[in-house]
Amino acid sequence: MKSKLITLLLLITVGSVTFAQETKKEIPLKYGATNDGKRQDPAMQKFRDNRLGAFIHWGLYAIPGGEWNGKVYGGAAEWLKSWAKVPADEWLKLMDQWNPTKFDAKKWAKMAKEMGAKYVKITTKHHEGFCLWPSKYSKYTVANTPYKKDVLGEMVKAYNDEGIDVHFYFSVMDWSHPDYRYSIKSEEDSIAFSRFLEFTDNQLKELATRYPTVKDFWFDGTWDASIKKNGWWTAHAEQMLKEMLPGVTINSRLRADDNGKRHFDSNGRLMGDYESGYERRLPDPVKDLKVTQWDWEACMTIPENQWGYHKDWSLSYVKTPIEVIDRIVHAVSMGGNMVVNFGPQADGDFRPEEKALATAIGKWMHRYGEAVYACDYAGFDKQDWGYYTRGKNGEVYMIVFNQPYSERLVVKTPKGISVEKAALLGTGEEMNVVETARNEYNISIPEKSPDEPYVIRLKVRAAKGTKGIYRDALT
Numbered sequence: 001m002k003s004k005l006i007t008l009l010l011l012i013t014v015g016s017v018t019f020a021q022e023t024k025k026e027i028p029l030k031y032g033a034t035n036d037g038k039r040q041d042p043a044m045q046k047f048r049d050n051r052l053g054a055f056i057h058w059g060l061y062a063i064p065g066g067e068w069n070g071k072v073y074g075g076a077a078e079w080l081k082s083w084a085k086v087p088a089d090e091w092l093k094l095m096d097q098w099n100p101t102k103f104d105a106k107k108w109a110k111m112a113k114e115m116g117a118k119y120v121k122i123t124t125k126h127h128e129g130f131c132l133w134p135s136k137y138s139k140y141t142v143a144n145t146p147y148k149k150d151v152l153g154e155m156v157k158a159y160n161d162e163g164i165d166v167h168f169y170f171s172v173m174d175w176s177h178p179d180y181r182y183s184i185k186s187e188e189d190s191i192a193f194s195r196f197l198e199f200t201d202n203q204l205k206e207l208a209t210r211y212p213t214v215k216d217f218w219f220d221g222t223w224d225a226s227i228k229k230n231g232w233w234t235a236h237a238e239q240m241l242k243e244m245l246p247g248v249t250i251n252s253r254l255r256a257d258d259n260g261k262r263h264f265d266s267n268g269r270l271m272g273d274y275e276s277g278y279e280r281r282l283p284d285p286v287k288d289l290k291v292t293q294w295d296w297e298a299c300m301t302i303p304e305n306q307w308g309y310h311k312d313w314s315l316s317y318v319k320t321p322i323e324v325i326d327r328i329v330h331a332v333s334m335g336g337n338m339v340v341n342f343g344p345q346a347d348g349d350f351r352p353e354e355k356a357l358a359t360a361i362g363k364w365m366h367r368y369g370e371a372v373y374a375c376d377y378a379g380f381d382k383q384d385w386g387y388y389t390r391g392k393n394g395e396v397y398m399i400v401f402n403q404p405y406s407e408r409l410v411v412k413t414p415k416g417i418s419v420e421k422a423a424l425l426g427t428g429e430e431m432n433v434v435e436t437a438r439n440e441y442n443i444s445i446p447e448k449s450p451d452e453p454y455v456i457r458l459k460v461r462a463a464k465g466t467k468g469i470y471r472d473a474l475t
């Protein structure tokens, strides 16, 4: 009798919890998520299919390159003003030295093309407030430097001419602007910040008008209380740009909802068109599979944490090309994009390490890009040898980074899926496919090691059932 009562109580408890979860009350929001699931329009499909981008962090910070008054700071070079506690007016005097005589937008575009980057994200204005375009709403622009020219406009044209999409990075936080506020603590703060938001609107409209081929706005510098308190403005900015540029994509980092919640609103729904929280980190391929439910884009630095040009890369670990390629494939294997960062020098050229990296990535992408571009999460359980991706026609790719001593690559297929064939991308060499258990296979390794991460393309089929020869152990 007692056990029956306990069972009944347990059932009621579970039932009530389940019911409560299923009927979790929606929090009414005026400035919450606007998309319902992944956008499927052509512009978003192109964003997704691009998969590999390059970041360009270029600004006044490239001039000191991490050093101020003879002291080298190990922190991110584009934050040097903050590390060295340089007043805005002193920092902005760097404009007098802005003269990138080696800048050649066509060369930059060829480098991105050679790397296999399908899009480039450019810092139109970073936290320092220096504008790479001749904005009429600020005096801190390229127009008021010895160089004078609209470098942003030259970049947009050169990248577009190479068939590369251009995305704009835009920092809302602006250390040069007297009306910026980190928090709103008084009526004066509120009035000043309203002026600042109007200034920001004007610059965004200016960018959208001057450069209408821009495909995306990647907002940054939106973590302060002042922005979180003005969720209405973040929704307005997104809507304004989408009305001006139909199809444009906007990252989640811009948005704050009615309650100051960022990236995901108070109902747990993604704001913006893709999540942009994976900066110098990636979701776990086993524990974080939830990210496959939405679009997302990661970005990464080559040193541990340098976005702008830093003169001394010996201060932290510098990733090898294969370590960068691993991160690119890792992101795509979980349905995300990856943006690899470059910090051009003050003279407009790139450091040799970055040129070499772009070349190395490009060589690999040229050989194996079929497993990256327009690919997505495959739905196969992660294995130690590397990552899976899935192509648009249902082909599954194995990108092998860690070849096992067993010389057998284990593949466990989702229920009802069987492996028909396996072939090495490039040579077409057929791999042996040996079924070892229900939904489990051993794929042989290439006859001759490709001495680089390689790709095996699987032909899979929805199996009627695996011959019924397997019996589950009675445990």
Ligand SMILES: C[C@@H]1O/C(=N\OC(=O)Nc2ccccc2)[C@@H](O)[C@H](O)[C@@H]1O
Binding pocket: 076, 078, 079, 220, 221, 223, 277, 279, 299, 307
């Ligand atoms: C891409 C990077 O973006 C930044 N900041 O990013 C973040 O603050 N990222 C962040 C913050 C909170 C949570 C997750 C990521 C900038 O400060 C940095 O100079 C660089 O431009």
